[in-house]
Amino acid sequence: MPRSRRSRRTLTVIILIVLSLSLISLDQNTRTHSLTSGVKSVANDVYAPLRQGVLDVISPIGNFFAGAFNYGSVQAQNERLERTIGQLRAAQLEQGFEQNQLREITALQNLPFLQSLPTVTAQTQDEYSSNFTATITLDKGRADGVDVGYPVVGAGGLVGKVIQSFHHTSIVQLITDGQSKVDVTFGNGNQFLGIVDGQGPSSSMTADLVPPHTPLHKGDRMYTSGLNAASFPPGIPVATVRTFHTSAGASQETIEVDPAANLSQLAYVDVVQWVPST
């Protein structure tokens, strides 16, 4: 190979690597992050409708085959859902009185209660677009009142929080993501505190910083604490205890928890328009 061609090749690769590193630096720097975020925002505004168009074309084909192969299980699921709806209607009637009482108490104590906070209902466009993050993409963005840091809740409890918000779409980091940390409270009278840590999309979540021999029961609920300028309003169900034990000499209890929200059914979620008090 001629020397000049080899030199040109090396130069091209060096330029591309330097360019990539420059883009990464721009993205990581808090002062210039808005630049890359703006580019991504524009790109997402163009890309989202195109992707939806492709999905609209291929979805009926996929649904046809899925329906043909899974008719029995869909019917059984439908019956289960109807039964659940009936139970929820009954529970809703019973809870009406208690919710009114709770709303009055929280109002008196000047605490935000989730049901009194404004929410934006969004549809999930995309789940786990990368193998390295546990995220979902919503069809609502800044123009719809969805901003970075807003909590996202789904059926059963906390789903995650908005980490990127574009014009008409946003990305939500799920509580199972390795970067997710949620301050929680649990136990009778919510006297215990801890942090629910995501361990990645395919691993169990853990509850950390819980003192050894803290009394726990399988199925105990953990709620957002709302303490220490927390990222979430208090009282949202986060997780339920699956296993727990204290190893000899350990400084904290080892607790594995499951998400309270059903993270496998995230077709629609609510974005809570709530910002932490500073």
Added chain:
Amino acid sequence: MLRVALVIFIVLMVQQTVIVALRIGGVHPDLLWLLPITAALLDGPETGAIVGFWAGLTFDLVLPTPFGLSALVGCVLGYAVGSLTKAADPRATWLKPVAALAGSLAADMLFAVLGAILGQSQMVQIDFLALFLVVGISSVVLVLPVSRLMRWALAGEGHRRSLVSAQAESGIW
């Protein structure tokens, strides 16, 4: 350039609409790395690096991972595959599957490590065994159609396919 851009766009759409739904053990196949791998096999390290950079940058626009990271890994991957396979016989049937397998796994590893260095520690907290199995096997299978697309794209750019002999070009892929 237009054909290459079109192929990158098609692969992005297929990845984000069809492939992401094919999750096994929480992991889905990854078509991105096959673009620089096939470009490098067909036209050498420089083309591999260029295609890897632009493909990575396009994917970076829609992925939640740090912006520019896929472009960097795609560029390095394209250059490495092109350089390492320079001496190999381009007609060898094992070349594409082996390059796809080794290249995809190395790219995923590099992507995760660089992501962790950039503060995204969750990127090394994933189940690497599942990732390697799903991405490795799917890359071996999917390298053939992606290679065909890339061949069409590079032919349109008037590239001299130095690593592909006329005999190989007349084959199915």
